Each structure stands twice: as structure tokens, then as C-alpha cells.
Amino acid sequence: MSNINEQIEQELSNAREVCSVEGSTSGDCAAAWDAVEELQAEAAHQRQKQPTQTSLEKYCDDNPDAVECRVYDD
Numbered sequence: 001m002s003n004i005n006e007q008i009e010q011e012l013s014n015a016r017e018v019c020s021v022e023g024s025t026s027g028d029c030a031a032a033w034d035a036v037e038e039l040q041a042e043a044a045h046q047r048q049k050q051p052t053q054t055s056l057e058k059y060c061d062d063n064p065d066a067v068e069c070r071v072y073d074d
Contacts, residue, residue: 004043011036 015032022028053061060069 004039004046008036008039008043011039 011032015029015036018032019026019029056068060066063069
């Protein structure tokens with residue numbers, strides 16, 4: 001995940017530089033900001049994919065025989 005964050009930072013820097021040189025209404029400026037948006041969307045998508053466990057789930061993974069982790073079938 002840190003790799004994509006580094007890429008976002010690089011693209012942000014690049015977009016700022018391109019826009020300051022070529023102007024904020026140029027096609028290259030718009031394309032540079034599109035690249036930033038695509039990377040940010042991918043980073044959000046990757047964060048969303050990662051399952052998050054509650055503290056109880058983590059505890060039960062480590063201690064499956066604990067009273068709190070027992071599952072009863074009706």
C-alpha cells in the first residue's frame with residue numbers, strides 16, 4: 001500500500017509542475033490530474049478490499065477455545 005501512496009505523491013508533484021508550466025487549462029494539466037485521481041481511486045479500492053476484523057474476531061482466532069468464542073448450534 002505504501003508503494004501506491006508513493007506513486008500518488010509523485011503524480012501530485014508532476015501534476016503541479018505540469019500545470020504551473022503549461023497552465024491550468026492545458027490538456028496536459030488535465031491529464032496529469034486524471035492520473036492522480038486514478039491512483040487515488042485504486043488506493044481507495046485496495047483499502048476497501050482488505051477485510052477488517054473486530055477485536056473479538058482477532059481474539060477468537062488466537063484463542064479458539066475461549067468461552068467468548070464458543071459457537072452453539074440450536
